[in-house]
Amino acid sequence: MPSSPIRKLVPFAEAAKKKGIKVYHLNIGQPDIETPPAMFDAIRHADIKVLEYSHSAGNESYRVKLKEYYKTVGIDVDPGQIMITTGGSEAIIFAFMSCLNPGDEVIIPEPFYANYNGFAVMAGIKVVPITSGIETGFALPPIEEFEQVITPRTKGIVICNPNNPTGYLYSSAEMEHLRTICLRHDLYLFSDEAYREFCYGGTHLSAMQLEGMEQHVVLMDTISKRYSACGARIGALVTKNKALYDTAMKFAQARLSPPGLAQIMAEAAVDLPGDYFDKPKAEYQARRDLLVQRLNAMPDVYCPNPGGAFYAIARLPIDDSDVFCQWLLESFSFEGQTVMLAPATGFYGTPGLGKHEVRLAYVLNLEAIGHAMDCLEAALKTYPGRI
């Protein structure tokens, strides 16, 4: 089992704080946006005598509500095609375990969400990375590159759209390419759409909207980022493939049920006003604009403009992103402050890639991002491993 590549820097951040240095956390996707108070109110007003196991697929009332929610984002599903999971994490684990046998393979465009590696180890499957580069802004690699790595053991492709860690938003044409590959080679398309609500400019096309892919697509969803409720641990596995759903239900039944109170919160969230997302989305967009502008204004730094989510990957003039990110915490400060970033090496499956790149999560307000960029700018001037 691999260690979390992001968490290994935590002791250095703690040591920096002990020295009195303020650390701006751009390293993890924990948003600072307030969780809608209506979600907490729903629990406060719930009249529960016995906090029982819920249905293993989640409360039916919530799944009925989710059908409504999915309709608003152009996805047509029935409550019986929705399974509530303990966070998006469990949806991914169930999807892998239900669709693949140990030794089977999934193709994932890299850089990718590092925990896919851990979930693959849990399911005993192999992750085969194909590289998307910063030069193209992390666009989907061409079909030929997928086909070069397809083997008899390849069972699926995993995408995260919009993407963590790159922020890339796949175009309709790219989604059609994925459709072509999956239908041609009979592959599952595992689609992690945790950041669906946060797209800036482009249009989000869900894998669930791809025609003729009903038996191939598994949507892995979560309320963590949508409503800034990461700690609730409520996600969903959604699929129109009945055999797949029935298999996933066996895993769901073994673990009995998803969290009970959090389902009540999540159900209440579906009733938030239709314009609820306008504010957080505008906030994230303003942060993205500032972050990207500041990064690209630094000498020898390049950051493609991300189309969604709240992440960006930047190329820096540094020898080694792991060394640099540790150095920022251990040996650097600017006006008593520093910034914590995620080395991009942890997001690549191919060894050696990501050494000149870092991931930045714009989960802090504009002022904090400004200060964090001041720190980074100063750091790049004095970092001994600058290239």
Place this chain on the structure above:
Amino acid sequence: MPSSPIRKLVPFAEAAKKKGIKVYHLNIGQPDIETPPAMFDAIRHADIKVLEYSHSAGNESYRVKLKEYYKTVGIDVDPGQIMITTGGSEAIIFAFMSCLNPGDEVIIPEPFYANYNGFAVMAGIKVVPITSGIETGFALPPIEEFEQVITPRTKGIVICNPNNPTGYLYSSAEMEHLRTICLRHDLYLFSDEAYREFCYGGTHLSAMQLEGMEQHVVLMDTISKRYSACGARIGALVTKNKALYDTAMKFAQARLSPPGLAQIMAEAAVDLPGDYFDKPKAEYQARRDLLVQRLNAMPDVYCPNPGGAFYAIARLPIDDSDVFCQWLLESFSFEGQTVMLAPATGFYGTPGLGKHEVRLAYVLNLEAIGHAMDCLEAALKTYPGRI
């Protein structure tokens, strides 16, 4: 992945209810005892702006509290040896995945909690059952029977104490036997102690109290039954083995965190008055007494007196417990009522065992148990497969 043996009867129960028949559910371990209101109050009064990921091992404040709780039950552990999990289920999954490689084996005295099978499939490991019989009241099989099935791939023994599904409470002598086997063959002892608080008569000896077993024991715990809070999904993996804990942390980090609000509830539960358990325990004991007395008063029925938990296994004069339990729902009623039981076949790993046994969960009040026993008594008189 195996299906849940208990859930397969659910459609028949639903059909019976549609026909207007009242069904007494003695088939699942969902207690009717009220969840302590103080646990809900803790959430109502919590002032949370952003429901963030908690620490992957759970909130430190809760783990500090749990140290206190464990002290009251004679278990001496530090907060750093406690990992909060999503229900006891996740503690079992993490324990298996952290201690065993795919293909490794665990020995489990049967009948055992059926979901161990599912967790074993998830971890890619093999369950090797050894039989404990109803004649001995489901006592631990002798050491020799363990040693007969130990292979180079055997890595541990799983016990549930007091036991689900038998209600058996292991004696100090039996716990010492387990200690001997584990030390002699260098095996882990995975100890599921979900029902610790509900022991009637005997004394509960935790695996954590076995001397010299610090590196061998993994405690798999949960608040589900303790505080009648099954839907909270809060459990714990507890071990003094640091390497094991560190490995389990990698799995914990991959899934980010256990449920947030439920941890607040669980933390409040530790502050319940010291006599909190007196009432539910007395209630369960009265139910057990009634259930066992009624069962043993029926001709050709035998039910050993369970020492703990809220389950009993009874031997009935029937040809096939799966057929009988389905017949109870599909073809029988007594004064417009019937009873739902769990066929014991689902709890045995050895094919063919449990055909004459059922599990009864005494999670209903005395009056309901009385009616349920009336139904069972009448059913045994008319069941066509009576032997």
